[in-house]
Amino acid sequence: MHYPWWNVPFLTSPMLIAIIAVLHVVVSHYAVGGGLFLAVETRHAYRTGNDAYLGYLRKHAWFFILITVVYGAITGVGIWWTIGLASPLATETLIHAFVFGWAIEYVFFIIEIVSAFIFFYGWGRLPARTHQAMAWIYAGAAWISLVLITGITAFMLHPGKWPETRSFWDGFLNPQFIPQVLSRTGGSFLLASLYVYLHAAFRADPGLRDLIAARSARPALLGAILIVAGGAGWYAFLPESAKAALAAASALNVLMVLIFAITLAVFVMLYLGPYRHPGWLSPGFAILLFVCGFAAMATGEFIREAVRKPFVVYNVVLANQVLPEEVPRLRERGFLEGGVWTRAYVATHHPEAMAGDTIDVAKLLALPEEERIALGRVLFQHHCNDCHAEEKGYSAAAELVRGWGREPIRSTIERLHEAQFFMPPWCGTREEAELLTDYLASIAPPLPGGMDLGAGR
Amino acid sequence: MDPADLIAPSSPLGYPAPYALMVVLKVFGFILHMIPMGLWFAGLPIALLLRRARDEEVRTIGTRLASAMPVLIALGINFGIVPLLFLQVAYHRAFYPATILMAWHWFGIIVVLTVAYYGVYLHAVGIRRPEACCPRLRQAAGWIAAVLFAAIGFLFTNALSLMTNVRAWPDLWARTSVAAAPLGTASNVADPTLWPRLGVVIGLALLTTAAFILIDAAYFARPATAAGGRAAGRTAFTIATVGFAVFAAAGTWYVFGTWSASIRSHMLGGARLPLTAATALSAGLPWLLIFLQRAGVRPGLAAATGAAQLLVLTLNAISRQVVQNAELLPYFDVTAEPVRTQGSPLILFLILFVAGLAVVAWMVRQVLAAPSPQRQGG
Numbered sequence: 001m002h003y004p005w006w007n008v009p010f011l012t013s014p015m016l017i018a019i020i021a022v023l024h025v026v027v028s029h030y031a032v033g034g035g036l037f038l039a040v041e042t043r044h045a046y047r048t049g050n051d052a053y054l055g056y057l058r059k060h061a062w063f064f065i066l067i068t069v070v071y072g073a074i075t076g077v078g079i080w081w082t083i084g085l086a087s088p089l090a091t092e093t094l095i096h097a098f099v100f101g102w103a104i105e106y107v108f109f110i111i112e113i114v115s116a117f118i119f120f121y122g123w124g125r126l127p128a129r130t131h132q133a134m135a136w137i138y139a140g141a142a143w144i145s146l147v148l149i150t151g152i153t154a155f156m157l158h159p160g161k162w163p164e165t166r167s168f169w170d171g172f173l174n175p176q177f178i179p180q181v182l183s184r185t186g187g188s189f190l191l192a193s194l195y196v197y198l199h200a201a202f203r204a205d206p207g208l209r210d211l212i213a214a215r216s217a218r219p220a221l222l223g224a225i226l227i228v229a230g231g232a233g234w235y236a237f238l239p240e241s242a243k244a245a246l247a248a249a250s251a252l253n254v255l256m257v258l259i260f261a262i263t264l265a266v267f268v269m270l271y272l273g274p275y276r277h278p279g280w281l282s283p284g285f286a287i288l289l290f291v292c293g294f295a296a297m298a299t300g301e302f303i304r305e306a307v308r309k310p311f312v313v314y315n316v317v318l319a320n321q322v323l324p325e326e327v328p329r330l331r332e333r334g335f336l337e338g339g340v341w342t343r344a345y346v347a348t349h350h351p352e353a354m355a356g357d358t359i360d361v362a363k364l365l366a367l368p369e370e371e372r373i374a375l376g377r378v379l380f381q382h383h384c385n386d387c388h389a390e391e392k393g394y395s396a397a398a399e400l401v402r403g404w405g406r407e408p409i410r411s412t413i414e415r416l417h418e419a420q421f422f423m424p425p426w427c428g429t430r431e432e433a434e435l436l437t438d439y440l441a442s443i444a445p446p447l448p449g450g451m452d453l454g455a456g457r
Numbered sequence: 458m459d460p461a462d463l464i465a466p467s468s469p470l471g472y473p474a475p476y477a478l479m480v481v482l483k484v485f486g487f488i489l490h491m492i493p494m495g496l497w498f499a500g501l502p503i504a505l506l507l508r509r510a511r512d513e514e515v516r517t518i519g520t521r522l523a524s525a526m527p528v529l530i531a532l533g534i535n536f537g538i539v540p541l542l543f544l545q546v547a548y549h550r551a552f553y554p555a556t557i558l559m560a561w562h563w564f565g566i567i568v569v570l571t572v573a574y575y576g577v578y579l580h581a582v583g584i585r586r587p588e589a590c591c592p593r594l595r596q597a598a599g600w601i602a603a604v605l606f607a608a609i610g611f612l613f614t615n616a617l618s619l620m621t622n623v624r625a626w627p628d629l630w631a632r633t634s635v636a637a638a639p640l641g642t643a644s645n646v647a648d649p650t651l652w653p654r655l656g657v658v659i660g661l662a663l664l665t666t667a668a669f670i671l672i673d674a675a676y677f678a679r680p681a682t683a684a685g686g687r688a689a690g691r692t693a694f695t696i697a698t699v700g701f702a703v704f705a706a707a708g709t710w711y712v713f714g715t716w717s718a719s720i721r722s723h724m725l726g727g728a729r730l731p732l733t734a735a736t737a738l739s740a741g742l743p744w745l746l747i748f749l750q751r752a753g754v755r756p757g758l759a760a761a762t763g764a765a766q767l768l769v770l771t772l773n774a775i776s777r778q779v780v781q782n783a784e785l786l787p788y789f790d791v792t793a794e795p796v797r798t799q800g801s802p803l804i805l806f807l808i809l810f811v812a813g814l815a816v817v818a819w820m821v822r823q824v825l826a827a828p829s830p831q832r833q834g835g
Binding site: 002003004005006007008013016020066069070071073074075077078080081082084085088091092093095096097099100101102103104106107108109110111113114115117118121122125126127130134137166168169323340341342343344345347348374377378380381382385 | 458462463464465466468469470471472473474482528531532534535536538539541542543545546549552553554556557558560563564566567570571574575578627630631634635636637638639640641797799801802803805806809810813816817820821823824827828829
């Protein structure tokens, strides 16, 4: 509303955030847990004088750099890139609230990168003690990065006292902070072991594989326990609306069951496999573990995003890029009038509807039907397209109103948050609800044919 | 339509620190970013060309430059985030609309950067391990990466020039939107400042590459030979001369061919004239120092060249910031936003920043104190 809305056909632009975020988290957790793995295992290899293991760890460090320093770093920036495009008001708010949190995080990123490169390129050149120190510096910096970014992402789900105090620390140390740090730390341990298994299954000598399988099983099992503990805390400190969304949305019900089932399956496979029978670690087994871990992480991220609705930042920014405090004014004066770009659009395309500098919404209803539908589409783009594609695609609005007449559409628009509590309230006037109704009615397909519902008998 | 109508309102949260501090951090971060950015933007294609030279010493220069790329790119990406962070705090009212208008291009940078970065690794691995498979593919990967980095440079210049070219927004919006929602396919190629600005960036990148070659030859090449020093001096001089010429031509075009009367009077009059003049003339200093080393690298002069190039980048970054503010002034005043200083997070950041630098310095010292690896051949 304050900014132009990016139209991404079929998918909707916020879905790009979800895609990039999922692609990033499966690597960013490895960037943290893998760092700890390299620090602990390099120390072990030096202490035991196991040159073969050191050789393997060097190969793994190269794999680690290629995955985390390149792909992980770029997709991390990619999330930031994408949220600015697809959710600019929320990004503006987060950056104003936490710019120094991010700035501190980037200090640690620089330490991570320098230590990771020195750890790898200094292999065989640095004294053993210094070499290990580089690994530990990396591991510490990476975990602190996790803590810092978790404070900000947890804030999006529950900002604590921040809406009243606007204090950095109230926002950062929010009720979701500790549970999410726990579960993300656990996720890092678990995922790192799964990456290690995947790499070792293909690149380690058979003699080493057993050692790697056994040594990485404990952190993986500990990680799974931390995920469950953090997940329980996450649920306990969810806002009421998020708990209600979990209970109400059938898709989320299925995903919740899925995530527990997959985590349990991974736990059992880890226990029976690498922990009890290290010899089981074959390429197929490692791939299966990795795919399950990936699925659990992706599901977890999707749920984390979905339960925030109708907010992008709980009680701070609504999903349709409106601040809650703006809603009464928009309902009184109009959504088109309140939006910077929508107002400019109306002033340019419908000067006859302007009364001086402001939009006279009553005049918009007097426009020809075609133009009313076009304006309804403008409203749809800026009010609804965050979560709904138009006629086809992600949660397409046309499919949601299939077979509806004008009246149910209009009354649903006017009572959006009552009809579905995880949708934002209608942020426009009654006249604008009529315009949006015109548009939705124009794209609503008829009821599917061939259904015998008994009504006509 | 009045383009000023498209400017978003101020953030109700206000600036988290005084504007002066944020702009200092933004410019500081940008200077840090420009060093590695120049090296991958101009240095990568130059490295690839040098590796095809007949002279073995020149090939070695190309090899060393290409080998450094993975580390330089990693540092450059992270240094680039700092200015973008403070840009989004202080300039969000112009930055978001501009990037949303060209969203697919802006978003595409992430994809292109990923491919380019892996291309660099593919190429660099071929240098480290000449016995590795597919030498032609690795060579091609280097060139593809160089082209993609050039494309990224173009897209960045495009977006950041569109950010201040507010008067172009209404037309671009009208031509590339559906139901008032941008499709994200706009491009700022009609902006007369775009090409000379890109030219200035190329000129600066070439000068940075030349300075890097001299410093590397003077302090890091092992064994340091007289022939290697001569090759470095000769090569750096050629690159710097081209860079200086491009910078001078593009800068002249930019100032006298594209600046509006108001920006010209702003930058060429009063207290800002010395800054503008220093920015324009400063590029001559590293060129002169490189000229003095064309027959062979001298460590003291090489260090001075690096310092001079840092000064050039600093002056350009400061001038660019002053121009950016002046270009946006008809639409909003970035210096006049309300401030709600976040004292303790700011202090914590500054403390950790200094501590972080100390840790990095300690780590780098450990590497420098360690025995050098074998000199790599071309």
